[in-house]
Amino acid sequence: MTHSAPQSDLGTHEVHNQPGSRGDCDLWARDPVLRSVAALTGEQRDPLRSYAKTLGRAKLRDAARQANRHTPELDLFDRGGRRLDEVRFHPAYHKFMEISVAAGYAAIAWEGGDGGHATHAAMVYLASQVEPGHCCPLTMTYAAVPVISAADGISDAWRPKALSRTYDPSLRPIAQKSGATIGMALTEKQGGSDIRTNTTRAEADGAAWRLTGHKWFCSAPMSDGFLTLAQAPGGLTCFLVPRWLEDGRNRIRIQRLKDKLGNRSNASAEIEYDRAYGHQLGETGRGIQTIVEMIHHTRLDTAMAPAGLMRAALVEALHWAAHRTAFQKNLIDQPLMRTVFADLTLDWEGSLALGMRVARAFDGTRDEDRAFARIGVALAKFMTNKLCPVVVGEAMEVLGGGGYIEDSPLPMLYREAPLNGIWEGSGNVICLDVLRTLAKDPGTRDALNAELETVAGQDTKYDAALNAYRARWKGLAAEGEARWFVEQTALLLTASLLIRQAPDPIADAFVSTRLSGERGRISGTVSNLNTRAILSRMDPMD
Numbered sequence: 001m002t003h004s005a006p007q008s009d010l011g012t013h014e015v016h017n018q019p020g021s022r023g024d025c026d027l028w029a030r031d032p033v034l035r036s037v038a039a040l041t042g043e044q045r046d047p048l049r050s051y052a053k054t055l056g057r058a059k060l061r062d063a064a065r066q067a068n069r070h071t072p073e074l075d076l077f078d079r080g081g082r083r084l085d086e087v088r089f090h091p092a093y094h095k096f097m098e099i100s101v102a103a104g105y106a107a108i109a110w111e112g113g114d115g116g117h118a119t120h121a122a123m124v125y126l127a128s129q130v131e132p133g134h135c136c137p138l139t140m141t142y143a144a145v146p147v148i149s150a151a152d153g154i155s156d157a158w159r160p161k162a163l164s165r166t167y168d169p170s171l172r173p174i175a176q177k178s179g180a181t182i183g184m185a186l187t188e189k190q191g192g193s194d195i196r197t198n199t200t201r202a203e204a205d206g207a208a209w210r211l212t213g214h215k216w217f218c219s220a221p222m223s224d225g226f227l228t229l230a231q232a233p234g235g236l237t238c239f240l241v242p243r244w245l246e247d248g249r250n251r252i253r254i255q256r257l258k259d260k261l262g263n264r265s266n267a268s269a270e271i272e273y274d275r276a277y278g279h280q281l282g283e284t285g286r287g288i289q290t291i292v293e294m295i296h297h298t299r300l301d302t303a304m305a306p307a308g309l310m311r312a313a314l315v316e317a318l319h320w321a322a323h324r325t326a327f328q329k330n331l332i333d334q335p336l337m338r339t340v341f342a343d344l345t346l347d348w349e350g351s352l353a354l355g356m357r358v359a360r361a362f363d364g365t366r367d368e369d370r371a372f373a374r375i376g377v378a379l380a381k382f383m384t385n386k387l388c389p390v391v392v393g394e395a396m397e398v399l400g401g402g403g404y405i406e407d408s409p410l411p412m413l414y415r416e417a418p419l420n421g422i423w424e425g426s427g428n429v430i431c432l433d434v435l436r437t438l439a440k441d442p443g444t445r446d447a448l449n450a451e452l453e454t455v456a457g458q459d460t461k462y463d464a465a466l467n468a469y470r471a472r473w474k475g476l477a478a479e480g481e482a483r484w485f486v487e488q489t490a491l492l493l494t495a496s497l498l499i500r501q502a503p504d505p506i507a508d509a510f511v512s513t514r515l516s517g518e519r520g521r522i523s524g525t526v527s528n529l530n531t532r533a534i535l536s537r538m539d540p541m542d
């Protein structure tokens with residue numbers, strides 16, 4: 001909604017010292033760190049540039065607000081009591097889907113160009129800054145592509161639709177659609193982390209299957225198909241369950257929509273399969289091994305999105321601090337405020353650098369790249385998600401009372417902040433995965449060590465921290481200290497990236513405060529940072 005010119009003179013008082021909106025902000029032009037860590041060349045950069053410019057428009061920030069205020073509604077039955085099982089979204093949600101599908105959010109990684117996963121990851125980062133809810137169906141679609149592509153008889157029908165640049169929300173069989181989205185239905189009431197406990201049953205029906213049971217969380221229930229785990233006679237197996245069949249709706253019943261803390265523009269449902277028709281994907285009894293490929297890719301997005309949420313919150317806070325005065329100075333010129341901002345900026349820059357390094361490994365073709373992607377994605381997912389709620393909460397505080405009010409995007413970002421740390425493997429599960437991966441897969445140990453070694457000898461504090469880490473964990477960490485181990489590994493990895501690619505004041509500050517003990521437990525408990533150099537990374541134009 002566009003407002004007419006607001007009136008400052010209200011008769012009883014004059015409105016002043018209330019910074020206005022940021023207006024249009026090109027999310028690419030104003031983000032020097034993204035431009036540098038994405039490390040993309042001309043042809044790869046172009047789609048990102050125009051996507052970032054579009055998303056940065058003030059009217060899309062307003063649309064995001066609408067999409068999250070007017071949340072999806074469930075239409076279970078028509079007026080005569082016939083089943084519909086449909087979810088209606090605000091037009092602003094459809095607008096975001098249309099823009100992101102056209103930009104290639106789900107498709108670009110699989111189109112064969114160089115740097116496809118890095119471009120995709122940068123899109124996740126950009127979209128999360130503006131309207132994170134619609135990322136969910138597109139991330140799942142991106143991540144489902146390798147699984148459906150490996151399935152003979154499925155790939156031809158589904159892959160081109162998943163890779164389409166046309167958003168088609170219509171309710172039709174896949175053959176009649178110009179584009180499709182794909183969701184995942186794994187979690188059941190009795191267990192989400194331990195999906196071996198799934199009870200949904202699959203019975204053979206000719207060449208296909210009939211699935212019966214429930215799924216406790218199924219986001220984006222309007223997707224065209226769902227990768228689902230169910231117990232077949234030969235064990236837990238992966239299936240593709242289409243929402244619509246040639247002769248009408250499949251037997252998927254929506255029970256209710258979740259009343260979620262955040263992520264409100266996106267629908268998440270409880271569903272039941274009542275002899276729903278499904279196609280088998282992968283081998284019987286190897287459902288987890290089949291779906292793991294999808295989870296590997298969704299984890300990349302859940303590692304990247306927090307960097308976008310942190311940036312959106314910090315940029316909003318920086319704008320406020322640059323234009324709001326208290327005690328005769330702009331807030332941003334108050335020494336303590338600068339210290340807090342600088343410390344938060346290091347968390348954001350480190351998260352972005354780490355996420356994009358992992359994304360580039362997804363593009364690599366060497367064994368070392370694949371090994372690094374396997375371990376790096378878990379390290380990044382844990383670290384960026386643990387930082388995100390803290391950084392977004394601090395950014396909210398910068399706006400004072402106004403940060404708590406729905407007029408700014410801060411409440412929406414704050415509600416979103418914990419989510420990527422929960423789905424696709426919650427914190428502890430991810431840390432245990434890191435231990436398991438390093439124990440089972442020597443390639444991941446070598447890839448990680450090579451990355452940590454790259455900067456050895458360049459920074460005495462880094463070297464000391466790396467030596468202490470190696471002395472502490474000669475072998476692998478015990479399960480009970482997995483979080484400590486993963487945090488230290490992720491911090492070292494981030495520091496090694498910043499030493500390689502960030503200006504010295506940023507790398508020095510990160511190493512001193514995160515690896516050498518020159519920081520308390522709370523954001524801003526640091527001193528002597530080069531705040532000018534660090535803050536210029538956030539938004540050089542504000």
Ligand SMILES: Cc1cc2nc3c(=O)[nH]c(=O)nc-3n(C[C@H](O)[C@H](O)[C@H](O)COP(=O)(O)OP(=O)(O)OC[C@H]3O[C@@H](n4cnc5c(N)ncnc54)[C@H](O)[C@@H]3O)c2cc1C
Nearest residue numbers: 184185186187191192193217218219423424426427428429
């Ligand atoms: C908004 C939203 C949307 C979702 N959408 C989907 C969807 O589309 N499809 C889908 O399949 N699922 C979806 N989920 C479900 C999500 O993936 C699960 O909630 C998540 O995997 C955790 O499972 P759970 O809730 O059963 O918790 P549990 O598995 O019971 O875990 C609870 C806690 O215990 C910890 N834990 C588990 N095992 C261990 C261990 N061995 N040692 C130490 N700690 C442990 C976990 O880290 C977690 O913190 C969604 C969730 C949310 C919130």
